[in-house]
Amino acid sequence: MSFQKKDLISIKDLSASDINYFVETAKEFKKISLKDIKKVPTLRGKTVVNIFYEPSTRTRTSFEIAQKRLSADSLSIAISQSSVVKGESLKDTLLNLEAMKPDAFVIRHSESGAAHFISKITKASVVNAGDGINEHPTQCLLDIMTVAEAKKDFKSLKVAIIGDIYHSRVARSDIYGFSKLGAEIYLYAPHSLLPRITEYGGGKVFIAKSMEEAVKNADVIIMLRIQKERASYYFIPSIEEYRNFFRLTPELLSKADKKVMVLHPGPVNRDVEISGSIINENKTHIFKQVENGVAVRMACLYILIGYQKLNG
Amino acid sequence: MDKLLIKNGIVIDPLTKTEVKRDVYIENGIIKDLPAKKPTGAKDGVKIVSADGLIVFPGLIDMHVHLREPGYEYKETIKSGMKAAISGGFASICCMPNTNPANDSEEVTRFLIEKAKNLDLINLFPIGAISKGLKGASLADIGKLKEAGAVALSDDGNPVEDSALMGRALLYADTFNLPVISHSEDIKLRGKGVINEGAVSERLGVIGMPSIAEDIGTARDVILAGYYGVKLHVAHVSTAGSVNIIKQAKKTGAKVTCETCPHYFSLTEESLLDYNTNAKMNPPLRTEMDKRAVIEAIQDGTIDVIATDHAPHAKDEKDDTLDAAPFGIIGLETSLPLTLRLFHDKKISLIRIAELMSLNPAKILNISGRGSVSNGYIGDITVVDLNKKWQFTERGIKSLSKNSPFIGEKFKGKSSFVIAGGKILKEN
Structure with a gap:
């Protein structure tokens, strides 16, 4: 090769x-x-x-x-x-x-x-x-490597990507990378932070209707960082609101597959896009990614x- | 168990598009099919009301009302507004957020809902703000507003001037399936205008608001909704231009709906010839041509809803020059009789009225269980006497404010009583 x-x-x-x-x-x-x-x-x-x-x-x-x-x-x-x-x-x-x-x-x-x-x-x-x-291609490759160490086949994998997808270079690379390997991608975000076109070279990419739909039975959840500045440009009302409606909580996480892998490219805003307890209880693969x-x-x-x- | 039988009315159901003489049975606040053994009265524990010779509509919904509470209780309170609504035949009203404080928070939304619950009259559905403080500078906490019970979002009174904010508001609200109601207007083009720009403004020597200020605003909002593929409801459409823009947008599949108000199909700018401040509102009364276009749009389905834009102002505030007096007129008590004129003039059917004033607002606002007189729907009913002749007088007004251009008007047709959640309410 x-x-x-x-x-x-x-x-x-x-x-x-x-x-x-x-x-x-x-x-x-x-x-x-x-x-x-x-x-x-x-x-x-x-x-x-x-x-x-x-x-x-x-x-x-x-x-x-x-x-x-x-x-x-x-x-x-x-x-x-x-x-x-x-x-x-x-x-x-x-x-x-x-x-x-x-x-x-x-x-x-x-x-x-x-x-x-x-x-x-x-x-x-x-x-x-x-x-x-x-x-951010090397981020995508390290995400794929991290998942590949635990999951043999990407063909039936459900990958949820949640957060500021519109502004995320990690999301763009991951969507292409994981879907090229056959995974199904579910995107969820405030609709103001979704890309306008969700056509990624024939990959199976779907927009989830709710956070719950996105994480339900997911094998991999990739959480993205939300930048505080987004509120000043009207993409979201406030960090408080984002925390209330778009944060990965332990309750939501329990709806995913039992062996779900939670990834985050960092830096993390604890208790904004992801509950701190999920990280504290070692339920993420953040350090494995690094x-x-x-x-x-x-x-x-x-x-x-x-x-x-x-x-x- | 509360049981109510409305007997012998002609029931107008917009959902099934039927107009049939039949009884309506309500049990514990819910419309039910008649029991096999028809209840006959008190001995079955059923309260019977006669609707002999009357029309039975699904409870009317006014999706555009300015209650002035909190903040301006001298103009209108939730209670006085509801009494006016009952008198006008409404079982539900939706209140706009331009109170003081503005309804841009879950606290104000919860206050409104709680207050309405305690009053125990008709249904109140709060509309939250699009932007914080209605200032058009940042998004209100829209998810929290929805959670608290807001049924829609609007900065009504003013447009959201910044197109990026409006676009993102539409998108963000779509995340929560919350409809956005636009006050569509180019505010710079409106300038200091106080009435429609045209023959009358020229004759009175006052600054006019060009009709295209509304058209441009409508076009922008409709284009935003079309581009993003999200829902938009345009408030108080008053011009032939806006009607046309919305008609075209609907043809191309944009998810756009709109409302007009009774004054736009009943009056023209001529009403202002004696500097009548009770005929001053925004958008302003337009020309005969605009009025005709609005009526046509009601007939052909371009206009989905008739709402009042009920805007109470104290007598002292309106008792001023045309320049200084505030915009707005009350409308709850004249909306149905003015709309019935379209029926009496054979312009629209009763089923169409039920669509415009009940089914469509319920659909647009996702208010489930309302808008139809069928099994399982909430027991909200408006009973109307089509032929009752009466005069609208200042003394008869239930609203705390009396700013109406229709005072003295003679009408044919009036609501007899309203039933909200199976409870009979009368304000006449």
């Missing part, structure tokens, strides 16, 4: 077997994180640049750890201390960095399509670490830079 692209921009670009290839590779890399000496020489002599135009704790740390465990030379550019604040354009920043011959860029940007734009400029591999409201995130990012860098080696 191999992957025939230099970049990972979008889950839309991946086939079901591509997704499985990334996940299977990640499972191998996960073993490294469990060893006493958590380092392999796989990417020795390779340079990876992380550019985060948006604040991030989890994703950025996860990528940096992945790079260190693969022995890559990596650096992270904090935008607040870069020429970007002096008014340099995205294109110029990238062309300058490109001249220093990195092998891969990991990019997080608040604008949708940023990773795609950069991938056209550079010969280096580009990993999309989240672009605007568009996609653990698998490192493995997935190792796999991505290995696969993409490996492709460069063969074709570059």
Whole structure:
């Protein structure tokens, strides 16, 4: 098996077997994180640049750890201390960095399509670490990996995605990813936070009529973060109202399948989109997701830079 | 066990579209098929009322009423409003949220419901605000309003000017299956207008409100509802333009319904020629052409509901110049007689009246068990004497406010009594 692209921009670009290839590779890399000496020489002599135009704790740390465990030379550019604040354009920043011959860029940007734009400029591999409201492919892969560790077959899986779907790059990637593997997706949100069109390349995607319908017999529940700012733009009345009507509670959770897996991409607003007690009682897979995130990012860098080696 | 038999009335049922002389039996507040052994009176424990020569409608519903409680009890209280409603033949009224405090919270909604329950007269269905404080700047806690018992949402009195807020309100309310009622108007275009812009405003030398201010507002709201595929009810349609826009929208499958008020099919801007502030309301009385379009729309089904927009104002407030007097007229006590004129003029049938004033409001507001005289429905009934001749006088008005352009008007047809939940109510 191999992957025939230099970049990972979008889950839309991946086939079901591509997704499985990334996940299977990640499972191998996960073993490294469990060893006493958590380092392999796989990417020795390779340079990876992380550019985060948006604040991030989890994703950025996860990528940096992945790079260190693969022995890559990596650096992270904090935008607040870069020429970007002096008014340099995205294109110029990238062309300058490109001249220093990195092998891969990991990019997080608040604008949708940023990773795609950069991938056209550079010969280096580009990993999309989240672009605007568009996609967050490595999050999707780590979600799939987390579920795949517990569920063999995705064909009959009911996956509920609940929350601010309209603004969620995680939701967009997950909808494509899980449905490509054959899962049925149930979306639930205040209707002001649903996408206008729910056609995802032939995937079985449904809009649930209620929170209860969404979680009933669900095998996987992915809760999304609601941002407080959404109230200022009329998407919701208030956080209090959101908490009252759109929070995953233990009562709702009891309607799901007995072996339901609860996922959340973080950061969590406890007792807004999910009851704190569900997390406290270890009923979520949040930390498993974070653990698998490192493995997935190792796999991505290995696969993409490996492709460069063969074709570059 | 409470048992009531309404005998020998001509029963108008809009659900089955029937008009048949029959008895109506109500047991414990619910309409039931007649028992096999027909009850004959007190010895069966059944109260019998005669509706001989009278018309039996499903309880009329006025889905657009301004009660002034809390905050402006000198204009109208829940109690005085209900008495006016009973006198006018209504078994249910829906109150708009522009009180003080505005009904944008579960507290106010619960207060209204509790108060109505204690009064134990007719049914009260509160309408909550779309935006907090009716200010058009952020969404009210809509889920909580629904939970407290609000049947719809509206910022009536003013449009939601911000299209993004209106659009998202429609979507968010749709999550809770709560209908949104729009006051559709371009408020900047209305400007300082006080009556319809046209021949009369020019003659009186007052600033007019162009009819297109309503048309543009209606178009925007209908386009929003159509685009998002959600329900919208347009309040107080008064122009030929709005009627047309709604007609077209319905043809394309938009989930739009609308109401008009009796004054828009009964009067024109001519009523303002002597600066009559009791004929000042918003939307304003329009032209003969608009009036004809509204009547046609009632006939062809474009207009779904007749509601009053009952808006009480104290005498001192209306006793002012046309510029200064507040918008609004009372309507609860003249709505049915004005609508019956359309029947007497052979413009609409009694079944159509029952649709416009009972079945359709119940459907639009998802008020279950109302709008029909059939087995299992709630025992809300309006009994009407079609031929009773009477005059509407200021002294006879039950509402606390007397601001009506119809004072002195002679009518044919009046409600005889109202039954709400099996209980007989009379205010005449």
